[in-house]
Amino acid sequence: MSDDVFAADGRVIGSRALATRRKLLDATAKLLQEQGILDLRVVDISRDIGSSPATFYQYFNDVDEAILELAKEATEDEKPLVALLQPSWNETDGFERAGRFVDAYMVYWDTHHAVLRARNLKAEEGNRYFRAVRTEANLLVMDALQAMVTEGIATKRLPDSLDPFTTAAAVVAMCERLLAFRPEMAKRGANRDAIRNTLATLLYGALTGH
Amino acid sequence: MSDDVFAADGRVIGSRALATRRKLLDATAKLLQEQGILDLRVVDISRDIGSSPATFYQYFNDVDEAILELAKEATEDEKPLVALLQPSWNETDGFERAGRFVDAYMVYWDTHHAVLRARNLKAEEGNRYFRAVRTEANLLVMDALQAMVTEGIATKRLPDSLDPFTTAAAVVAMCERLLAFRPEMAKRGANRDAIRNTLATLLYGALTGH
């Protein structure tokens, strides 16, 4: 397997081109954050790196392809989260570790929220490539979460009306979406610590039954 | 206060125009569902009702305005959900009532998911009007949820590390987002009943502490 990066026409690209491609990706991420996916235009991305639209199409067939690449890069940053779930949380340090997981998740979300939001929208609208990337990212964490729930059910701390896979999905869903609400919750008085502790309490309860 | 409906230029419209406006809203909802917000074009909406783009602009300043109207209509359908949360769930019938709430929420979501997704995207991207509509919709249910959590903390069934407002937000977040995952979860073996029961169990636990 090769680490070569390809242009839109399939040829392998050199270091100058690689740098241009990188600048395009960074500009895409920046504008996605500033303007949102609905107002993201290839013209603006190109202009941002002092180049012409044609250059963008040298490296990506369309804007989606660039966003997809960014989504894949974001997935990389999700991998370290798994370590915070293993081994399973126990009664001694479980709640504290749940808090650390939430902290790490918040940093991850803050770093990538514009890209993740775009990824999720595309996935929900049925785009297979974005679905695949989202599923891969979610499964990373969900495998570990699912194992925790299964263990909780086996030791009778959790009711067997919980389906482990669905519970894992629910936990991911809660983390993702609650953080999307944060700006508005802040206006209504819920500060970062309240959110952190509440989320940690809910996760600790749902995953371990303690 | 009047129930008059206005055209984009502010004049009150008659019954023929009202019917046209209705057709445009219905077509917008349909195409939003079929094609997603990223590919929603005024040309298509107009064509769908056998009319010209100019007609659309008689009634809405842009596509957002039509979607906002649909989002307001969806909020109406959320109101009945509140009744399922009052009075608070107790040990006798609580779990069963949680299940009924989840059922109703699923129907609500299935009916309006395309519009709600668009509403949420716009709200998350910072659009104040969509934020206001989303907040209003969420508060409907969250007020009741928050009361349940406050009661659970007062009776020591729930830990006081939970912030009632945040917990209510987390519950709404979980419902909303988990349902968005549903199509993919189905592929991995989680059927409707598993989702329903898991969600009901999690809600019952998080809201009442039972």
Add this chain to the structure above:
DNA sequence: AACCTTTCTGACTCGCCGTCAGATTTTCAG
């Protein structure tokens, strides 16, 4: 029927998308 009001639309300008031929820059053999 003549006139007035409401509603609809053809036709236009503008800006972005995506393409391609050719210009520019870099590489490297001799």
Add this chain to the structure above:
DNA sequence: CTGAAAATCTGACGGCGAGTCAGAAAGGTT
């Protein structure tokens, strides 16, 4: 160092959808 080949970049263009407006069409009133 030089000149030719390879890699990279871009000006300019056709096509399409957004949004506007003047005037056409439909409907209502007397």
